[in-house]
Each structure stands twice: as structure tokens, then as C-alpha cells.
Amino acid sequence: MKASEQSSGTVFDIQRASLQDGPGIRTTVFLKGCPLRCKWCHNPESQRAEVETGSNGKVYGYTASVDKVMEAVEKDRAYFESSGGGLTLSGGEPTFQFEFCLELLKEAREREIHTALETCGQIARDRLISLIPLVDVFLFDYKATGCGEYQRLTRASGELIRENLEFLLQRGAKVIVRCPLIPQVNDTDQHLAAIRAFQQDPRIQSVELLPYHNIGQSKARDLGHAMDDFITPSATEKERWERLTGAILH
Amino acid sequence: MNMMTLTETSLGRALETIEAAEASIEHAWNFTQKFQGLKAVPAAIREARMLAVQFPEILRPAEQGDMFAGRICYGLVGFSPEPVGLGYYCRSDKIRDWLAEGKGSVEIRRKAKWILQYWDGKTTIQKARSAFESSTAEVLPSDNWMEEAGIAFPLYRMGGMVLDYEKLLRLGLDGMEDVAFLPDGFGDGCRMALNVLRSSIDYYASITEDAEIRSNLLAIRHDPPGTFRQAIQLFWLYALHSGTWNWGRLDDTLGPYLEADLASGIIDEDRALNLLCSLWRLMHAYNNMYNNRVIIGGMGRKNTAAADQFALLAIEATRLCKLNQPQLTLRFYEGQNPKLWDAAVTAIGEGCTFPMLYNDDVNVPAVAKAFNVPTEMAMNYMPYGCGEYVLSHYSSGTPNAIINLLKALNLTLQGGVDPESGRRYGEGPCLSELDSFDKVWDAYTDIVDKHVRAAAEAQKTIYTVTGNEAPFLFISMLTSDCLELRKGAFDGGIRYLGGTFETYGNNDTANSLHAINELVFKQEKLSLPQLVEALESNFEGHEDVQALCKAVSKYGNDEGTSDIMAQRVHDHVCNITRDQAKRVGLHNYLVVIINNWANTTLGMLTGASADGRKAGQPLANGNNPASGTDTNGITAFLNSLTRLDPCIHAGAVQNMKFSRSWFGPMRPKLEALLKTYFAQGGTQAMITVVSRDDLEAAIREPENWGHLMVRVGGFSIRFIDLDKNAQQEVLSRTLH
Numbered sequence: 001m002k003a004s005e006q007s008s009g010t011v012f013d014i015q016r017a018s019l020q021d022g023p024g025i026r027t028t029v030f031l032k033g034c035p036l037r038c039k040w041c042h043n044p045e046s047q048r049a050e051v052e053t054g055s056n057g058k059v060y061g062y063t064a065s066v067d068k069v070m071e072a073v074e075k076d077r078a079y080f081e082s083s084g085g086g087l088t089l090s091g092g093e094p095t096f097q098f099e100f101c102l103e104l105l106k107e108a109r110e111r112e113i114h115t116a117l118e119t120c121g122q123i124a125r126d127r128l129i130s131l132i133p134l135v136d137v138f139l140f141d142y143k144a145t146g147c148g149e150y151q152r153l154t155r156a157s158g159e160l161i162r163e164n165l166e167f168l169l170q171r172g173a174k175v176i177v178r179c180p181l182i183p184q185v186n187d188t189d190q191h192l193a194a195i196r197a198f199q200q201d202p203r204i205q206s207v208e209l210l211p212y213h214n215i216g217q218s219k220a221r222d223l224g225h226a227m228d229d230f231i232t233p234s235a236t237e238k239e240r241w242e243r244l245t246g247a248i249l250h
Numbered sequence: 251m252n253m254m255t256l257t258e259t260s261l262g263r264a265l266e267t268i269e270a271a272e273a274s275i276e277h278a279w280n281f282t283q284k285f286q287g288l289k290a291v292p293a294a295i296r297e298a299r300m301l302a303v304q305f306p307e308i309l310r311p312a313e314q315g316d317m318f319a320g321r322i323c324y325g326l327v328g329f330s331p332e333p334v335g336l337g338y339y340c341r342s343d344k345i346r347d348w349l350a351e352g353k354g355s356v357e358i359r360r361k362a363k364w365i366l367q368y369w370d371g372k373t374t375i376q377k378a379r380s381a382f383e384s385s386t387a388e389v390l391p392s393d394n395w396m397e398e399a400g401i402a403f404p405l406y407r408m409g410g411m412v413l414d415y416e417k418l419l420r421l422g423l424d425g426m427e428d429v430a431f432l433p434d435g436f437g438d439g440c441r442m443a444l445n446v447l448r449s450s451i452d453y454y455a456s457i458t459e460d461a462e463i464r465s466n467l468l469a470i471r472h473d474p475p476g477t478f479r480q481a482i483q484l485f486w487l488y489a490l491h492s493g494t495w496n497w498g499r500l501d502d503t504l505g506p507y508l509e510a511d512l513a514s515g516i517i518d519e520d521r522a523l524n525l526l527c528s529l530w531r532l533m534h535a536y537n538n539m540y541n542n543r544v545i546i547g548g549m550g551r552k553n554t555a556a557a558d559q560f561a562l563l564a565i566e567a568t569r570l571c572k573l574n575q576p577q578l579t580l581r582f583y584e585g586q587n588p589k590l591w592d593a594a595v596t597a598i599g600e601g602c603t604f605p606m607l608y609n610d611d612v613n614v615p616a617v618a619k620a621f622n623v624p625t626e627m628a629m630n631y632m633p634y635g636c637g638e639y640v641l642s643h644y645s646s647g648t649p650n651a652i653i654n655l656l657k658a659l660n661l662t663l664q665g666g667v668d669p670e671s672g673r674r675y676g677e678g679p680c681l682s683e684l685d686s687f688d689k690v691w692d693a694y695t696d697i698v699d700k701h702v703r704a705a706a707e708a709q710k711t712i713y714t715v716t717g718n719e720a721p722f723l724f725i726s727m728l729t730s731d732c733l734e735l736r737k738g739a740f741d742g743g744i745r746y747l748g749g750t751f752e753t754y755g756n757n758d759t760a761n762s763l764h765a766i767n768e769l770v771f772k773q774e775k776l777s778l779p780q781l782v783e784a785l786e787s788n789f790e791g792h793e794d795v796q797a798l799c800k801a802v803s804k805y806g807n808d809e810g811t812s813d814i815m816a817q818r819v820h821d822h823v824c825n826i827t828r829d830q831a832k833r834v835g836l837h838n839y840l841v842v843i844i845n846n847w848a849n850t851t852l853g854m855l856t857g858a859s860a861d862g863r864k865a866g867q868p869l870a871n872g873n874n875p876a877s878g879t880d881t882n883g884i885t886a887f888l889n890s891l892t893r894l895d896p897c898i899h900a901g902a903v904q905n906m907k908f909s910r911s912w913f914g915p916m917r918p919k920l921e922a923l924l925k926t927y928f929a930q931g932g933t934q935a936m937i938t939v940v941s942r943d944d945l946e947a948a949i950r951e952p953e954n955w956g957h958l959m960v961r962v963g964g965f966s967i968r969f970i971d972l973d974k975n976a977q978q979e980v981l982s983r984t985l986h
Contacts, residue, residue, distance in 0.1 A: 015883065016882060016883035016884075016885050016886055017883035017884040017885040017886075017923075018883075019916060019919055024919060024922065025885065025919055025922060025923060075808055075885070075886070075889060076885045076889075078926045078929070078930055079885050079922065079923060079926045081926075082922040082923075082925055082926040082929070083918070083919050083922030083923065083926075084922075085919075085922075215971075215972060
């Protein structure tokens with residue numbers, strides 16, 4: 001692949017002063033494209049890799065070069081340094097545009113900017129291996145437990161995801177596990193028990209619970225995606241999850 | 251500081267009941283009679299005699315729970331530097347309204363009419379206005395900035411004086427008399443004024459039923475205060491008599507008394523806190539939410555350890571009282587006791603909005619440059635009012651004019667004629683001559699410069715007239731170098747006679763100029779006449795033009811070109827203002843970019859603008875981006891703020907709103923954010939922690955709340971990007 005092709009990709013947002021996507025104050029770059037189709041997806045505009053136009057004429061995504069992205073990221077360097085923050089790549093699944101993702105991480109490493117990668121874990125092992133030295137912390141999503149559950153809810157079997165998580169932990173990578181929880185969809189006793197086990201695993205930095213919200217609905221409608229309705233969890237429900245798992249509630 | 255609320259609360263309930271009205275008019279009549287008889291008397295003696303009429307008449311008894319004497323309610327006619335009117339004032343508006351209601355006996359109504367007749371043309375404000383050179387008066391035709399559209403308006407007051415209370419407490423009243431008295435008119439006046447204060451002490455001592463208040467009053471009648479409580483009592487009574495409204499660095503002034511009393515066991519911390527809370531409530535009762543500043547922390551304090559002790563207690567009092575006054579203000583610098591910063595952030599996180607934060611590492615060198623004084627002197631800078639600076643007891647900096655820059659730009663595009671009033675503000679070029687951005691810029695700056703010059707001339711004239719009228723004895727006795735020079739503060743006594751100029755709409759103007767440059771001259775999407783037609787029709791029928799205007803990048807997003815235009819507008823108005831000082835005979839004359847409701851009031855009188863703003867909408871608040879136009883996150887907003895040079899003005903304020911979540915487990919991130927902002931050149935921060943009201947307002951007016959970030963679940967988002975249900979969900983969570 002030519003250098004010029006590697007050095008640009010499709011971005012759908014750059015959010016500065018992001019506080020929840022890893023340590024410190026961060027700039028989160030959202031890349032388009034995802035191998036999963038989670039039923040509750042909160043960023044449905046991230047699923048397809050190409051630029052899309054919604055029914056109201058709103059354009060989702062734009063092409064950006066590595067240099068352009070890094071120019072935006074650099075603006076908050078002083079805040080990264082004082083807070084222990086940096087760049088977070090998110091999506092979609094940021095590794096879906098693998099070369100672009102890799103270039104951004106290399107560039108950040110070159111510039112001594114802390115990196116976080118938010119991933120669904122559905123990534124070929126050789127690619128994951130090449131990312132390890134470039135990522136300071138993985139924000140690893142874990143979405144379902146039980147036979148066939150991952151397949152039913154996300155369209156991926158989940159085997160590779162579980163194996164990749166274990167692989168990262170064995171390799172000593174820093175991992176924060178993030179668990180979206182949707183009432184009556186994936187909040188089974190078995191899943192909550194699995195999350196609790198993660199919470200007790202000393203190799204994992206921390207486990208975060210992400211209660212369902214319906215922000216994806218209107219974007220999905222705009223893009224003509226079919227999406228089921230889900231229940232937004234009550235405060236009591238969220239407290240129960242927190243109690244049962246011991247994880248941090250976001 | 252804002253004239254709208256300067257007066258009403260201090261007048262209290264003077265005319266609310268028949269009895270109160272009769273007493274108020276009787277007092278005003280007495281004052282006027284006395285004044286009438288003092289025509290040939292030197293100004294200092296006249297002032298002292300009038301103070302003796304005013305006090306203790308306008309003092310009010312202590313109320314339940316007060317631990318100090320000192321409540322005040324100004325009369326309809328009287329003398330003050332700023333709380334009710336400038337110098338010798340007559341609130342003829344109030345008296346006329348009262349007469350129009352047909353109330354009162356024939357006798358009292360006759361007196362009221364005579365008062366009106368007597369003061370017509372004789373108040374200090376009227377004398378100042380009539381002393382304007384005709385060329386100045388022509389450019390500043392109106393004083394009614396709240397109701398009449400215009401570019402610049404004079405304001406009449408001696409605002410923002412901060413006195414040397416350390417000297418007062420060190421010397422006591424007898425000691426003050428020793429240093430103030432010489433057998434000249436000025437010395438006689440000072441001695442008489444101090445006797446007025448002693449009479450007020452006697453008055454309070456005679457009416458109070460509280461033995462402790464009485465004994466503390468009697469203790470300070472002659473001698474310096476011996477305890478923390480006595481020190482507060484003397485400070486507060488003197489302050490009320492001076493008619494000033496900002497208290498300076500009380501930590502350095504009162505800290506040593508607190509430290510000594512705690513060390514000797516005269517009081518414990520709880521008692522000290524009670525005393526301070528009582529002072530806070532008295533300040534609140536004096537009531538001016540645009541002033542009432544207490545400063546803690548900062549470079550140049552003499553008694554650092556004791557001052558820190560007071561500062562921590564002051565923050566605690568603010569947390570306990572939960573009042574909007576006093577406006578507690580923390581100055582800080584690298585190396586200051588970190589406990590002050592920690593306590594301040596905790597108080598802010600609790601929703602106190604205080605203390606406001608001022609970064610001495612940037613501000614002291616900036617003030618040294620702007621005021622052209624040595625660094626040691628710059629350490630005396632005191633934020634007062636809505637955010638202006640003076641050098642405590644060395645400089646005056648009263649803001650005596652305001653300008654609406656956006657109005658100036660709009661009139662530039664309209665040939666210098668206001669379409670609403672038909673009034674001509676300049677001989678501006680016609681639209682067809684504005685065929686380049688440089689010509690637009692030149693025409694805009696011409697019209698601004700003309701008004702800046704007139705404002706500076708007005709400021710100097712107001713000083714001259716005020717200085718001739720009265721020496722303002724209580725102010726002058728605690729202001730350098732009045733006693734040495736035997737002159738009143740505004741009559742040559744003060745070391746640095748300076749002034750400030752309130753500018754509004756700076757960033758709206760920058761956004762508008764940037765939009766004109768982009769749309770008309772660079773991208774050529776519109777012609778200037780097309781744009782002006784859209785503005786004159788308030789974008790009605792020209793919604794496409796408004797959309798284009800709104801789409802141009804705006805100051806506050808850390809994006810190069812719009813921020814550069816903001817710098818250009820800022821540099822221009824600050825520099826041209828600073829350059830007036832020498833010309834009109836002031837030590838300094840500087841822009842202040844402050845926040846109050848003038849941005850709303852002036853906005854109501856300003857037509858649609860090229861930034862996409864519709865007629866009547868508010869102007870940007872202080873140095874902030876126009877409401878809702880900073881959409882690139884808090885770091886981008888902060889980076890933009892630091893682009894505006896602090897070395898060419900006398901105070902600019904930045905309001906910031908934070909959600910409560912920053913103050914929980916995320917507090918380290920907040921601290922990193924603020925510290926980075928300050929390390930990068932941030933001067934100041936006024937932090938609001940978002941409340942339910944803010945969220946509800948964001949639902950009603952999403953266009954103004956683009957900056958409001960909330961936590962949804964696993965990520966943060968702009969609140970307005972949430973759909974209604976999600977907003978309600980966040981709202982309900984906030985309730986918990």
C-alpha cells in the first residue's frame with residue numbers, strides 16, 4: 001500500500017477534553033467502520049466505514065490525514081501532560097481501518113503522546129500483536145456471556161474476542177474492561193458473574209459498567225437502520241449491577 | 251460593576267411608607283438646608299460638615315445575630331463616592347415618582363419640591379456633565395445607556411477605591427488624627443470627619459443592648475483595636491463611612507489579629523468563624539452583588555502565615571453562609587500554601603461560585619506593564635467590582651464610560667447613522683467605498699477611536715469636577731499620597747489617577763468582522779450590500795444569509811482565524827484606550843472586559859450582526875465566546891481565552907461552567923485542567939458548577955448551551971445533542 005493511502009482515513013468525530021475514555025484528559029478520535037452489529041449500538045453512524053448521508057442531509061464522517069488528526073490532537077498536549085491523558089482511538093472499531101489506526105498510534109508514539117485504544121476485540125491476532133507496543137492502555141469491551149450470546153447480540157461469535165482479551169492479559173498489556181449493560185438483554189446472572197470475575201482478576205486495571213442509553217436511536221433512524229427499543233436502566237437497577245459486580249459505574 | 255443596581259438597595263425603603271417617606275424627605279431637606287449655607291466654605295470643611303449631617307442619621311441599628319454595629323441606608327439626598335450617586339447627589343427620580351403618587355402632607359410635599367428645585371443643576375453629576383467640552387458632549391450625547399441606542403456613554407461614580415485598612419488598624423482613630431491633622435483646611439476636614447466616625451460609634455454604643463458590641467465600640471473610639479473582633483468593627487464602620495464598596499486583601503489586614511487571638515486563646519476557631527460569618531452577612535446586607543469583593547491570597551502580602559489562616563477561615567465562612575456576597579476572590583501563585591487552592595476548589599465544587607480565581611503569576615507582570623508600575627507595586631493589584639483592577643490605596647480606576655463595539659461595527663456598515671434614532675455617529679464612508687476588508691476595518695476603528703477619545707476626555711473631566719467638589723475625606727485619609735500632599739484623592743492626592751473603560755461586544759464584533767472578511771471578501775459568497783440588507787431586515791427573508799454567517803468559525807474554538815480576529819479587535823481597542831492617558835492627563839486609562847448585565851441590555855439595543863446574531867440578542871459576556879458558539883470542548887475554549895493579551899488592559903473576566911461530576915472522583919482531572927489553563931497564561935476563572943436550572947435552561951434554549959457537557963454512560967456528550975428523553979434522564983439523575 002502506498003504511503004499516501006495509508007496516511008488518511010475516515011473519521012466521524014474528534015472530541016477534545018474527553019474525560020471517560022482512559023486516564024487523564026484526552027482527545028478521542030472516532031474512526032468509522034465496525035465488524036460488529038450490536039443490537040443497541042450507541043454509535044450506529046460508525047458501523048459502515050464509508051462517509052454516509054442521513055435522511056435529513058446530515059453527513060456522517062469525513063476523510064482526514066494522519067497529519068490533520070495529529071494537528072488537532074497536539075492542541076491539547078499541555079493538558080495531556082498535566083493530567084496523564086493523551087489520545088484515545090475509538091469508533092466503531094478503530095482497528096477496522098487498520099493501517100490508519102496503526103499510523104495514528106505510531107505517530108502518537110513518535111510524539112510521546114499517551115495512547116488508548118477502545119476495541120471490541122474482534123481483531124486478527126497478528127494485527128493485535130502489532131498494536132501491543134503502540135498502545136498504553138486497551139479499553140476492551142466485553143458484551144455477553146453464555147453459549148451463543150455474543151453471536152445473537154453482536155453478530156460475532158465472541159470466541160476470538162475472549163481469546164484476544166486473555167492474550168492481552170497474558171502478554172501483560174494494560175487493560176480496562178468496559179461492559180455495556182442493557183436490561184433484559186445481556187444483564188444475566190451468568191454475565192454479571194463473569195464481570196465480577198474480571199473485577200477480581202489482578203491482571204485487569206479496572207472494570208467499568210456502561211449502562212444502556214438510547215442516544216443511538218435517533219442516529220439509527222436518520223441512517224435508516226432498524227433498531228429495537230431497549231429499556232433505559234433505572235437507578236436501582238444500576239446500583240444492583242454495581243453491587244453484584246463490584247465494578248465502576250459510569 | 252453595573253449602574254443598574256448601584257443604588258436601589260442602598261436607598262432601602264426610604265419611600266415605602268408614609269412615615270418613612272416623611273422622615274426621608276425631612277432628612278433630605280435638612281441636608282439641603284445645611285448644604286445651602288456652606289457656599290463659601292472650603293471643600294474639605296463643607297464635606298466634613300455634610301458628613302456630620304449624614305451620619306449617624308443613615309446608620310441602622312444592629313439586627314438579631316449581628317456581632318458588629320454597622321448597617322446603612324442612604325438618604326434621598328446626600329454624599330457618596332458611588333453607592334447612591336457621585337459626590338453630592340439628589341435622587342430626584344425617586345422624589346418625583348413619590349410626588350406623582352400624590353402622597354404626604356402639604357408641608358412635606360412643599361419641602362420635597364423645594365429639594366428638587368434646589369438641586370437642579372447643582373449635583374456633582376450634573377456639574378460634571380455640564381463641564382464636558384462641547385466636542386466631547388457631541389460624541390457622548392446621552393447618559394441613558396440602558397434605554398437609548400448609542401455607541402458610548404459616560405458613567406458617573408468614583409468606583410472601586412480600595413483603602414489602606416492596615417494603616418487604620420495600626421494607628422486607630424487617634425493615631426489617624428495625629429497623622430492627618432495639620433492646621434490647614436484639609437487637616438481640619440480630616441479631624442472633623444474622624445469625629446463624625448466617633449459620633450457614629452457613640453450612637454451605636456448608646457442604642458445597642460449587646461454589651462460585647464458596646465464594649466468593643468468604646469474600645470476603638472480612640473485606640474487601635476486590640477482584638478480580632480475590634481479590628482473587624484473598626485474596619486467595617488470606617489468602610490461604611492467611606493462609601494467604598496470593595497474591601498481589598500482582608501487576609502493580610504485582619505489575619506494578624508486573628509492569629510494573635512487564636513494563639514492567646516481569646517477566641518477559638520468556631521468563634522472566629524462566627525465573627526466572620528457575621529461580617530459576611532453585614533456585607534451582604536450592604537448589598538451590591540457587583541462589588542463587595544474580599545481578596546485573599548496572592549503575592550506581596552506582609553503577614554503571609556496569618557493571612558493564610560484568615561484566608562482559610564474566609565473560604566469556610568463563604569461555604570457556611572452560602573450567600574452571593576461578599577465576592578470572595580482568591581489570588582494565587584506557584585509556591586503559595588496549597589491549602590488555599592484546595593479549599594477554594596472544594597467550595598467551588600459545592601456550588602458556591604466563590605472564590606473567584608486570579609493567577610498572580612500572569613497578572614502581576616501584566617499589571618506592571620499595563621499600569622506602567624514596578625512589579626512590587628503591581629502586587630497591590632486588587633480585582634474589584636465585576637473584574638476591574640486597581641492598585642490598592644495607590645490608584646483609582648473607576649470605570650466612567652462604556653462602549654458597545656458591536657454597535658460601532660453595525661453603524662460602520664450603515665454610514666455612521668443609526669437607522670433607529672437617525673443620529674449620526676461619524677462621517678463614515680458609504681457602503682460602496684468599503685470594497686476591501688482593510689477599508690471596513692479602518693472605518694470601524696475610526697468610529698471606535700473617536701468614541702474612545704471622548705470617553706477619556708469625559709473621565710478626566712469627571713475627575714476634575716469631583717476633585718473640586720470634595721476631597722472624599724474618608725477615602726483620602728487611607729489613600730497614598732493624599733496626607734503628604736494635603737490633597738483629596740481626586741484632586742491631585744492619589745499617586746496614580748487612572749480610569750477604566752468598559753468595552754462590550756468585543757468577541758461578537760470579532761466574529762462579525764471575521765464573517766465579513768470570509769463571506770464578502772475571501773469566499774465572495776455575498777456582497778457587502780447583500781449582507782447589510784440582511785442585517786437591516788434582521789435576517790427575515792434572508793435566513794440563508796444568516797445560516798452562512800453562523801457557519802463561519804467563531805472565537806472560542808481554538809481555531810486559528812477566528813481567534814486571530816478576536817486578538818486584533820482586542821489589541822486595537824485596548825491600545826487606543828491606553829494611548830489616551832497621556833493625552834488627557836491621567837496616569838493610566840485602560841480597557842476592562844467585565845461581566846454583568848450590560849451585555850444583555852446593550853444587546854437589546856443592537857441590531858442583527860454579521861456573526862448571525864439576531865437583533866436584540868445579548869452580546870457575549872465578558873471575555874467569553876458568544877453564548878453557545880464554543881462547541882469544541884473545554885480545552886479549546888481555554889486555549890482561545892489565553893490568546894488575548896493581558897498586558898494591555900485592567901481586567902477581563904472569563905466565566906466557566908462545570909458539571910458537578912468534575913468535583914467527585916474526577917477532581918484530579920479538573921485540577922490538571924485548571925492548572926494547565928493557568929500555566930498557559932490564563933488570568934482568571936469564575937466557575938459555575940452546573941445546576942438543575944442550567945440543565946432546564948438548556949432544554950428550553952439549546953442554542954445557548956452548546957458548551958454544556960454531561961455524563962451519559964461510558965462517555966460524555968454535549969447535553970443538547972441528547973434527545974428529549976435522555977435529557978430528562980440526565981436531569982432526573984442530577985436531582986439525586
